[in-house]
Amino acid sequence: MAPRTNGRGVQAEDTKICVVMVGLPARGKSYIAQKAQRYLTWLSLNARTFNVGSYRRTEAPQPSADFFDIGNTEGEKRRRAAAEAAVADMLGWFRQGGVIGILDATNSTKERRKWVMDVCTAEGIEVLFVESKCDDEKLIMGNIRDVKTTSPDYKGQDPEKAALDFRNRIKNYEKVYKSIDEDGDEDSYTYLKIMDTGSQVIINRIQDYLQSRVVYYLMNLHIRPRSVWLSRHGESLYNLYGRIGGDADLSERGHQYAKRLPDLVRESVGGDRPLTVWTSTLKRTISTARHLPDNYNQLQWKALDELDAGVCDGMTYQEIKDVYPDDFIARDEDKYNYRYRGGESYRDVVIRLEPIIMELERSEDILIVTHQAILRCIYAYFMKKDQTKSPWMNVPLHCLIKLTPRAYGTDEVRYQADIPAVSTWRGKGSTAKHEDPIPDSGVAH
Amino acid sequence: MDTLLTADIAANAPRYRRKSSTFIDGIHDVPEEADRAPAQLYSTMSGRLFHSGRIAIVMVGLPARGKTHISVSLARYLQWLGVKTRIFHLGDYRRATVEGGGDVPEDYFYPDASPASVMLRQKILKKCREDIYGWLNHENGQVAIYDAVNPTASGRRSLAKEFAKHDVQTLFLESYVNDDKLLLENARNVKIGSPDFANMDPDEAATLYLRRIETKIPSFETMNEKELNYIKMINAGNKFFYNNVSFNYLSHRIVFYLTNTHIKSRATFFVRAGAATEDASYKADAPLSKEGVKYAQVMADTLEKHREQEHAALKARSGPDVPKRQLTVWCSTRLRTLQTADAFKDRGYKVRQRSQMSQINPGVCERLSERAIRRLYPDEVELHELDPYHHRYPRAESYHDLAVRLEPIILELEREQNDLVIIAHESVLRVLYAYLMHCSTMDIPNLKFPRNEIIEIVPAAYQNEAKRVRIPGLDPSTVPGSPEDICIPVPDSGAGTPAPLPGGGLSSPAEPVANAEKPPERVVNKAAEAVRDRITDVD
Numbered sequence: 001m002a003p004r005t006n007g008r009g010v011q012a013e014d015t016k017i018c019v020v021m022v023g024l025p026a027r028g029k030s031y032i033a034q035k036a037q038r039y040l041t042w043l044s045l046n047a048r049t050f051n052v053g054s055y056r057r058t059e060a061p062q063p064s065a066d067f068f069d070i071g072n073t074e075g076e077k078r079r080r081a082a083a084e085a086a087v088a089d090m091l092g093w094f095r096q097g098g099v100i101g102i103l104d105a106t107n108s109t110k111e112r113r114k115w116v117m118d119v120c121t122a123e124g125i126e127v128l129f130v131e132s133k134c135d136d137e138k139l140i141m142g143n144i145r146d147v148k149t150t151s152p153d154y155k156g157q158d159p160e161k162a163a164l165d166f167r168n169r170i171k172n173y174e175k176v177y178k179s180i181d182e183d184g185d186e187d188s189y190t191y192l193k194i195m196d197t198g199s200q201v202i203i204n205r206i207q208d209y210l211q212s213r214v215v216y217y218l219m220n221l222h223i224r225p226r227s228v229w230l231s232r233h234g235e236s237l238y239n240l241y242g243r244i245g246g247d248a249d250l251s252e253r254g255h256q257y258a259k260r261l262p263d264l265v266r267e268s269v270g271g272d273r274p275l276t277v278w279t280s281t282l283k284r285t286i287s288t289a290r291h292l293p294d295n296y297n298q299l300q301w302k303a304l305d306e307l308d309a310g311v312c313d314g315m316t317y318q319e320i321k322d323v324y325p326d327d328f329i330a331r332d333e334d335k336y337n338y339r340y341r342g343g344e345s346y347r348d349v350v351i352r353l354e355p356i357i358m359e360l361e362r363s364e365d366i367l368i369v370t371h372q373a374i375l376r377c378i379y380a381y382f383m384k385k386d387q388t389k390s391p392w393m394n395v396p397l398h399c400l401i402k403l404t405p406r407a408y409g410t411d412e413v414r415y416q417a418d419i420p421a422v423s424t425w426r427g428k429g430s431t432a433k434h435e436d437p438i439p440d441s442g443v444a445h
Numbered sequence: 446m447d448t449l450l451t452a453d454i455a456a457n458a459p460r461y462r463r464k465s466s467t468f469i470d471g472i473h474d475v476p477e478e479a480d481r482a483p484a485q486l487y488s489t490m491s492g493r494l495f496h497s498g499r500i501a502i503v504m505v506g507l508p509a510r511g512k513t514h515i516s517v518s519l520a521r522y523l524q525w526l527g528v529k530t531r532i533f534h535l536g537d538y539r540r541a542t543v544e545g546g547g548d549v550p551e552d553y554f555y556p557d558a559s560p561a562s563v564m565l566r567q568k569i570l571k572k573c574r575e576d577i578y579g580w581l582n583h584e585n586g587q588v589a590i591y592d593a594v595n596p597t598a599s600g601r602r603s604l605a606k607e608f609a610k611h612d613v614q615t616l617f618l619e620s621y622v623n624d625d626k627l628l629l630e631n632a633r634n635v636k637i638g639s640p641d642f643a644n645m646d647p648d649e650a651a652t653l654y655l656r657r658i659e660t661k662i663p664s665f666e667t668m669n670e671k672e673l674n675y676i677k678m679i680n681a682g683n684k685f686f687y688n689n690v691s692f693n694y695l696s697h698r699i700v701f702y703l704t705n706t707h708i709k710s711r712a713t714f715f716v717r718a719g720a721a722t723e724d725a726s727y728k729a730d731a732p733l734s735k736e737g738v739k740y741a742q743v744m745a746d747t748l749e750k751h752r753e754q755e756h757a758a759l760k761a762r763s764g765p766d767v768p769k770r771q772l773t774v775w776c777s778t779r780l781r782t783l784q785t786a787d788a789f790k791d792r793g794y795k796v797r798q799r800s801q802m803s804q805i806n807p808g809v810c811e812r813l814s815e816r817a818i819r820r821l822y823p824d825e826v827e828l829h830e831l832d833p834y835h836h837r838y839p840r841a842e843s844y845h846d847l848a849v850r851l852e853p854i855i856l857e858l859e860r861e862q863n864d865l866v867i868i869a870h871e872s873v874l875r876v877l878y879a880y881l882m883h884c885s886t887m888d889i890p891n892l893k894f895p896r897n898e899i900i901e902i903v904p905a906a907y908q909n910e911a912k913r914v915r916i917p918g919l920d921p922s923t924v925p926g927s928p929e930d931i932c933i934p935v936p937d938s939g940a941g942t943p944a945p946l947p948g949g950g951l952s953s954p955a956e957p958v959a960n961a962e963k964p965p966e967r968v969v970n971k972a973a974e975a976v977r978d979r980i981t982d983v984d
Binding site for chain 2: 132199200201202203204205206208209212213215219220310311341351356363
């Protein structure tokens, strides 16, 4: 999906879209914006978020609620200037080849929306408004608590005072807030309106395929708090022999990990709340998950099967180097794009994992027991890892990773099972069966 | 249970036609095996889709709102994705139950209908629903599309309850139109071919038709049931309203698809790129040869002439002020398709390059003869012959890989409102053709697109139509398969190939056409007849 040129230097894709967020504070706008950016980047589309709040912050780092009162002309002027600066930077970025710019601000008045619309249209950029509308008091308060602990606006402040100030700030926005097309005079706009976290949705005048794709993704998002747990299968016999692929059974230590996993999960969840478990269709992940409690719903996905190594399936890296020396070198040169003979590349895996990501976004708490390459791709999605680096990440065996998406990033906690296992990490050019990962190949940063 | 009656319905309903040529849209065929899933991404152990159980998609909407069109498009897409989908048109059941052409009593839809009409309605509904349960529960069906009017809120509520009792989840899909212009256009395009409206002004006939619907179904209520899962498609996809849908991936995928579809008429033309210079390997990406450049010009001339003729015919049918549709051209980023598209660019048409449309990657088979491939990769050849659609040679793409890669193109193809020329390699044309005409995976690798023909596909409500247009005066040596086509030995599909229909159906687009001077030929015209048969279709 990256903009490709052919021999004549013609761009294959020329659509540019500005995704304009709309909605009151604490409705999960920043969350949606950064998720969209992450998803698009993961799919190799050039996307960037322009957060008006961070422009405003350089002028007024920690403003009180009064700043956001429409009666406060000084505040209004500064906020207007911040929006203009953000939009100017965004337009500059589009001219440099940006494909999807996301304007993260409240854009809560018709006048502001019309202004953004006019500015973008003049530059040949399509506009897609995305509104998150929510009247559920409990959800809003949950969001406020989440935001106030993570937002730079309230860094180092008393949490109670911060929450109160934030409520007042929202009240000031409510005075002028107009939901998009509420009066029926914004029907000509392309928009997606998500009400009460998706129980009702309106989609209006989608203009092209890329827009429909973004809308499709956003419809799958929700802002209810949840976590995703990731684990590789327990150590397998192939891991011991240093062979890749295959459908081998677990080793003795792998079985120990499978027995330990329920406690590890319970410790991490902090109670007996059941999770839904997804495994691949291969023996080693199914065995790893088999001791989990009966009230855990288990599902097998073909799409979670390990990267298909084609003709190299079942070989050691030394054998691959001996039989297919050119392939061995080619893979290390561009591991993300290299496709095994008769098999898959990391890029292929990302494409086949897309439905998994969509389903994952829709779901609540999920535990995924899968394979090294698959886990690298899923991890890269949540942690915004670069394509050139993610295929080289060290994801150790016998370790449970808990990821919790938040408004401004994803939290990670790791739980070690303390059951020894071989290392399956491999450095560039190496053919060692097992080698110790170099320090910065870890996934924890 | 009255199985005889069910069998009778099966025999009479058009969708139970078991064999068809690849030149006839196979969307209503009953697949013999699960071989029609060109883009299946994964399957589940239970055979159920996405672990979400059995689903009924229940259509809602008055006649002339494009319900059948939506059902058929959706089935086409879901089946292409690998979902076992079948459409149950209530009209088929009515025709099989009611004698004399399926005309129902005048009060059939009235809230205060006579007991006889109510009983008739119940009988028809019962049969159709029993078939739906039977298919979902005993034949491994995943999605049943129930195509009927379903006009009242109370009826829809009890339907959802009844489906739930049979362990089937319900998703309602309403097509709601309040744009009068759109309504008239729909009615004009689909419904007024009936003898009732012969010699009538088209607009007048459409208005009359719409008024008839109103008197026949006076009690239609648009969906507003908060507790039901529904998608309301307003004015043919301008706006979507989506309520309380708790259906995982599938329902969103459906909305995603529907946001890209429309019910306006247009034509899609498939043409080959011209022949390349002798250095014709996949990696070389060679330019057009002299004959190739000439081909591009002759082909573009032929297409323009053909479109003129079709427009003239349309004007004769529908009035002098019918505008001519715009024409858009898509080609891949491969040099030969680009240079072929230049013939259209020179004529002032807009050309778009699509990187996804580049030809199938031949991998190690590049530049090898069939004999060499058999000698070098005997095991691969054996595997390939077992499953020519899914098998990939080393470093090559399979047709399945190609289909998955082409999914964005399929959605954009649905989105396109202009007439569209697709200039691509034969491998790409095969997969796109298979989507539009619903071919079996065994047939796809065998479809042939000789250079001296333009294939035109016209979407229609009930099934798509394919026609071929001859390109005259081409050097015969440039007509057959392109030199850089993969010489992969493709077995005869044998029993898998549908037998040609007697009297005109051709087994593949490659069948030679005897007379080169023939005017553009209409190979099959089943769809129009099928629709004509459905003029009074009001369930």
